[in-house]
Amino acid sequence: MAEKLKDTTVPNPPTADLLATVGLKPEEYAEACRKLGRLPNIVEMGIIGAMWSEHCCYKSSKIHLKTFPVTGKRVLQGPGEQAGVLDLGNDYALVFKIESHNHPSAVEPFQGAATGVGGIIRDIFAMGARPLALLDSLRFGNTYPVEAVGNPEADKAVDEQPQEAADGSGDKLNIPWGDSPVPFVCTVSWMTTMRQQLFERGPEARAAVKAIREMHTGDVHVLAYCVLPDQIQLALYLENGREEEAEAAVAALKEKLAEVVAPQTQGKPPWDSFVMLHPRHSGSELMEAIHLLEFAPVTRQKVAQVSDYKYVSQVWRYGVPWLDDETDNTEARELPYCAGVNDKQAARSRYLVNGVVEGIAHYGNCIGIPTIGGELVFDPSYTSNCLVNAMCVGVVRKDRIHKARADGPGNVAMIVGARTGRDGVQGATFSSVELAEDVAESRPAVQVGDPFMEKLLLEATLEILDMPGLVGIQDFGAAGLTCSSVEMTAKSGTGMRLDLDAVPQRAKDLSAYEMMLSESQERMMIIVEKGSEDSFREVFSRWGLTAVDCGEIIGEQRIEVLHDGAVVANLPNRPLADEGPEYDRPHEAPASWKNRHLLDDRDIAAALERINKLPVATELAGHSLPAPGSDFEDILRRLLMHPSVADKWPVYQRYDWSVRTNTLLGPQGSDAAVIRIKETGQGVAMCTDGNGRAVSLDPRIGAAQCVLEAARNIVASGAEPLGITNNLNFGNPEKPDRMWQFVESIGGIGDALRKLDLPVTGGNVSLYNESGGRGILPTPVIGMVGLLEKAEQAIPSRCTDSGLELFVLGTHHARLDASLLMYDIARLRSGMLEEPDYKQFISCMNFILHAAGEGAIRACHDVSDGGLLVALVEMLAGAQVDVAPLLAEGYDMGDHNRLATLFAEDGNRWLLAVGPERKSWIRTAALHYQVPLTPLGRSVDGRLTVSGGDEEWFGCDWDVLETCRRYGLQAALSGD
Structure with a gap:
C-alpha cells in the first residue's frame, strides 16, 4: 500500500505487485520509460499511474466519447472543464455535472457517498457558480433474499466461453443460398421512410404510398408484410437523392425476385410457409417488422394466412429465412441467468443503502444545498458493486465564469482549504480496477469529508471571483495535487514547480508519494498573479481557512516536485495529461444477444x-x-x-430539499425537480435517469431510451430540455462483451441526442464495476436540465x-x-x-x-x-x-x-x-x-x-x- 512506498528508488524491472500498486500495466510502464527516456522513480510512477488511470485519462473510453455531440447554441463550455455551462438567454448561465463515487461507497458507504457529494459541489463552484441543487442516482443489490434463476454459464463474458457457429437455417430450406441471403424489403422500410417524409420524392414513391394503403384496407396475404410492390424498394435508396440510381437498384431486385422465388417455394404457393426479411435492415427495423407480423392477426383481423406467425421470432434469432412446418414451438427456452441474493448479501445491501443515504444527507444538509431529486433502483447485479452518482447544478453570471488555467510564468500556485492527510491516497487507481473480494482492505483509499469546511471553502471561493489577480481555479479531485497541477498547466501550455514542504499537513511524516496522490477533501488550487498572494490569503484567513504558496508557474511544460529540498519528480506534463494510453478495445456481442427474441x-x-x-x-x-x-x-x-x-420517502425525509427556498417542485412533486432562479424569474428542471434493464437487453436502443426517459421527465414538468451530463457505469472493459455494451450505449445516447438536438456538456465514466467475474447491468445515467422561462408554469406530477x-x-x-x-x-x-x-x-x-x-x-x-x-x-x-x-x-x-x-x-x-x-x-x-x-x-x-x-x-x-x-x-x- 501507499504508506510503504516512501523510498523513491524502484527495482529494475519493477515487480508485478509494485506495478499493480501504482496502477500501471507492464506495457504502460514500458511506454512511460520510452517517453521519459529513463526509468521513473517511485514518486513519478505514482504520478504516471494516477494520470494514466481509467479514472483520469479515460483510456478505454475516450476514443468512443469523441462521437458525442458537444456543441449547440446554448453551450458556453462543453467537455474538458470541471463542469458544463449552458446559456440561459440572459446574463446568467447554468453550470452542471454528474460524477460517480461507486468504489469508495461500496467500501465505506457513508464517507464514500459524502465525499462524492463534496467533490461534485466543488466542481460547480470552481467554475464560479453558486451551487443550487443536488440530485443522486443510486443503485444497490436486493435488500431481501431472492433465488437465482437460469444457467449461470450463459452469462459469462464472450472471451470466457467458446462461440458456436450460427445455425444455417437456409440448409433446412434446401435452397442454394450464396454467401448471404438474397436481399428483400419488408414493410418496415416503408414505415421508416414515411416517418422521414422521403416518399414525397418522385412518382414512383407516390405510387408506392398508394399501393401500400390499398394493401392495408383489404384482406392481405402475408407476402404483403414481407415483400412490397416494386416501388417500395425505392425506400432504401431515396436518401441518395438520385432517382436513376433507385431505378437501377429496383431493376436489380426484380431480377433477384425472379431467380429466387421459384426454387424457394419448392412447388408451394409463394411465401406460404416462411418469412424473409432484408439483411440490410438495422435491428430497430427488424424489430418493428416482427411486431407487425406478430400482431397483425389480432389487431387487424385481415391477414389471410396466419400459419407463418409462429416462426416470426426465428427470423430475428437466426437472421435467415426459416421453414419447418413441424417445428416444436412448445419446447421450453433456457432462461437467461438472473443472480440470486442470500441473507448475508441482502443485509450488506441494507447497510450500504443506509450508509450512502446518510452520507448524502449529512453533507448536503450541513453545507446548505438541497437534495431535490434522483432515483433509487435495486437489482441483484449491484450486490457487490453499488452505484452512487451525484449531480450538482449551479448558476453563475456569465462574466464570472472561471476555468482551470495556470497561465503566466512567474505566477503563484496556492493550496487553499483543508490540510493534507493520507486519506484517499491512490483513490484514482483504486477506482480503475475491480473491487477486491475483501473490501475492507481498500478503506485507506476512501476519502473523509467535512461539509462544514466545504461550506467555508465555498463562500471564500465565491468571494475571490471578482478580485484582481485571479488566474484560475481547480478542485482537488481524483489524484489530488497531481491531477490539479498537471491538468491546469497542460491546458495553459505552461509548467509548475511544486514545493511539498509548503503543503499544510494533518498527518505526520507524509512522503512525497502520499502528498502528491492524497485525495484529502475540501482542498483547491488557485493560480494568482505574483504579488497578489496576500490579498487572497487574507480572504481565506477570514473564513478560517489556510491558503499557502505551494509552487510557481514556469515556462517549461514540466511538473517539477521538490521535497526536503531535493527534486523527487520531474516529468513532462503533456504526456501525463494528453498523451496517455488510448485503447480501442475488442468488443463483441454476447451469445445472449445473438439468441434473443x-x-x-x-x-x-x-x-x-x-x-x-x-x-x-x-x-x-x-x-x-x-x-x-x-x-x-x-x-x-x-x-x-x-x-x-x-415511494422514496424513507430516503427523501433525510434530505433537506427546501433549504434556500428556491425549490418549486421537490423529490415527490414532479417527474423532474424544479428550482427557481430568483435573479431572472426562470425555472430550471433537472433529473437523473437510467434503465439498466433496457440497456442489458439492447445497449443501443436502451441507452437511447434513457435519454428519452430523462427528456420525458423534463417535459412533464413543463420545461424544455437543454442538455445533458452523463455517468456511464459499466463492467470490466477488458472483456469484449462488457466493452460492446459500452460502445453500443454510447452510440445510442449519441443517436438520441442528435435527434433531439441536445448536447453533452461533460460527465464521467465509471468502469470495472464488477466482482467475481460478474458485472453490473450496463447503467448509463443521464443527468438532464431544462428551462422554464416562467418558473410559475411548472407542472406537478401529482x-x-x-x-x-x-x-x-x-x-x-x-x-x-x-x-x-x-x-x-x-x-x-x-x-x-x-x-x-x-x-x-x-x-x-x-x-x-x-x-x-x-x-x-x-x-x-x-x-x-x-x-x-x-x-x-x-x-x-x-x-x-x-x-x-x-x-x-x-x-x-x-x-x-x-x-x-x-x-x-x-x-x-x-x-x-x-x-x-x-x-x-x-x-x-x-x-x-x-x-x-x-x-x-x-x-x-x-x-x-x-x-x-x-x-x-x-x-x-x-x-x-x-x-x-x-x-x-x-x-x-x-x-x-
Whole structure:
C-alpha cells in the first residue's frame, strides 16, 4: 500500500505487485520509460499511474466519447472543464455535472457517498457558480433474499466461453443460398421512410404510398408484410437523392425476385410457409417488422394466412429465412441467468443503502444545498458493486465564469482549504480496477469529508471571483495535487514547480508519494498573479481557512516536485495529461444477444406461472393487506411495493430539499425537480435517469431510451430540455462483451441526442464495476436540465383532485420486454426493444410545452416503471378508466395483450390530468400538433376501476394500493 512506498528508488524491472500498486500495466510502464527516456522513480510512477488511470485519462473510453455531440447554441463550455455551462438567454448561465463515487461507497458507504457529494459541489463552484441543487442516482443489490434463476454459464463474458457457429437455417430450406441471403424489403422500410417524409420524392414513391394503403384496407396475404410492390424498394435508396440510381437498384431486385422465388417455394404457393426479411435492415427495423407480423392477426383481423406467425421470432434469432412446418414451438427456452441474493448479501445491501443515504444527507444538509431529486433502483447485479452518482447544478453570471488555467510564468500556485492527510491516497487507481473480494482492505483509499469546511471553502471561493489577480481555479479531485497541477498547466501550455514542504499537513511524516496522490477533501488550487498572494490569503484567513504558496508557474511544460529540498519528480506534463494510453478495445456481442427474441405467449405464460407461485403479502411494514381480488390487482400491488417503484420517502425525509427556498417542485412533486432562479424569474428542471434493464437487453436502443426517459421527465414538468451530463457505469472493459455494451450505449445516447438536438456538456465514466467475474447491468445515467422561462408554469406530477379528465399522450407497441413486471417481478430477463419514434416525441413535447404555457394541464406524469396503472396510482387519489380506446381493432383479450396494455413501459407516453373546462381545448391542441391523445377516464376518490369497453377488468380500493406504494421501500429496507 501507499504508506510503504516512501523510498523513491524502484527495482529494475519493477515487480508485478509494485506495478499493480501504482496502477500501471507492464506495457504502460514500458511506454512511460520510452517517453521519459529513463526509468521513473517511485514518486513519478505514482504520478504516471494516477494520470494514466481509467479514472483520469479515460483510456478505454475516450476514443468512443469523441462521437458525442458537444456543441449547440446554448453551450458556453462543453467537455474538458470541471463542469458544463449552458446559456440561459440572459446574463446568467447554468453550470452542471454528474460524477460517480461507486468504489469508495461500496467500501465505506457513508464517507464514500459524502465525499462524492463534496467533490461534485466543488466542481460547480470552481467554475464560479453558486451551487443550487443536488440530485443522486443510486443503485444497490436486493435488500431481501431472492433465488437465482437460469444457467449461470450463459452469462459469462464472450472471451470466457467458446462461440458456436450460427445455425444455417437456409440448409433446412434446401435452397442454394450464396454467401448471404438474397436481399428483400419488408414493410418496415416503408414505415421508416414515411416517418422521414422521403416518399414525397418522385412518382414512383407516390405510387408506392398508394399501393401500400390499398394493401392495408383489404384482406392481405402475408407476402404483403414481407415483400412490397416494386416501388417500395425505392425506400432504401431515396436518401441518395438520385432517382436513376433507385431505378437501377429496383431493376436489380426484380431480377433477384425472379431467380429466387421459384426454387424457394419448392412447388408451394409463394411465401406460404416462411418469412424473409432484408439483411440490410438495422435491428430497430427488424424489430418493428416482427411486431407487425406478430400482431397483425389480432389487431387487424385481415391477414389471410396466419400459419407463418409462429416462426416470426426465428427470423430475428437466426437472421435467415426459416421453414419447418413441424417445428416444436412448445419446447421450453433456457432462461437467461438472473443472480440470486442470500441473507448475508441482502443485509450488506441494507447497510450500504443506509450508509450512502446518510452520507448524502449529512453533507448536503450541513453545507446548505438541497437534495431535490434522483432515483433509487435495486437489482441483484449491484450486490457487490453499488452505484452512487451525484449531480450538482449551479448558476453563475456569465462574466464570472472561471476555468482551470495556470497561465503566466512567474505566477503563484496556492493550496487553499483543508490540510493534507493520507486519506484517499491512490483513490484514482483504486477506482480503475475491480473491487477486491475483501473490501475492507481498500478503506485507506476512501476519502473523509467535512461539509462544514466545504461550506467555508465555498463562500471564500465565491468571494475571490471578482478580485484582481485571479488566474484560475481547480478542485482537488481524483489524484489530488497531481491531477490539479498537471491538468491546469497542460491546458495553459505552461509548467509548475511544486514545493511539498509548503503543503499544510494533518498527518505526520507524509512522503512525497502520499502528498502528491492524497485525495484529502475540501482542498483547491488557485493560480494568482505574483504579488497578489496576500490579498487572497487574507480572504481565506477570514473564513478560517489556510491558503499557502505551494509552487510557481514556469515556462517549461514540466511538473517539477521538490521535497526536503531535493527534486523527487520531474516529468513532462503533456504526456501525463494528453498523451496517455488510448485503447480501442475488442468488443463483441454476447451469445445472449445473438439468441434473443421478442417475448411471446410462451414467455408470458411462464412468467405468470412464476408470479402465481410467489407468496402474497398480507402485511407490509405493520400495515395489514387484504387478499387481492384479481390477478391484475395482485400484479399491480407487487409493482407498487417493489422498492424501485415504491415511494422514496424513507430516503427523501433525510434530505433537506427546501433549504434556500428556491425549490418549486421537490423529490415527490414532479417527474423532474424544479428550482427557481430568483435573479431572472426562470425555472430550471433537472433529473437523473437510467434503465439498466433496457440497456442489458439492447445497449443501443436502451441507452437511447434513457435519454428519452430523462427528456420525458423534463417535459412533464413543463420545461424544455437543454442538455445533458452523463455517468456511464459499466463492467470490466477488458472483456469484449462488457466493452460492446459500452460502445453500443454510447452510440445510442449519441443517436438520441442528435435527434433531439441536445448536447453533452461533460460527465464521467465509471468502469470495472464488477466482482467475481460478474458485472453490473450496463447503467448509463443521464443527468438532464431544462428551462422554464416562467418558473410559475411548472407542472406537478401529482394531483389528488377528483373530476379531472385523464388522457394518455403518445403511443406504444404494447410490449412487455424489459418491463419491471417481466424483468424484476417474473425475473424473465429476455426480450427485445422497439426503436424510439423521435418525430412523435418532438411533436408531443411541443404540445405539452404549449399546453403548459396556457395553464391547461393540472398534472403530467410520464409512463415508465410499472406502466400505465402504476403511473395512475403515483399521480392520483383514485381513478375510473376505460382502456378500450387504447386497444386496436380486433383486440385479443389474452393475457399477453391485457398485461401489455396495463403494465408495458415501451414507447413515449405521458399521463395528463386536465380540468373539465379545458377538455375541448386540449383535444383541439392535440389535433393542431398532430399528436395521439387518447381519453382514458377521470379521477375519482378512493378507488381504481379498470374496464375495457363494456367489460370491467378489475377494481380495488385505493387505500390498499397507496399502502403498497407508501410502505414498499420501508419494508424492503427493514428486510421484510
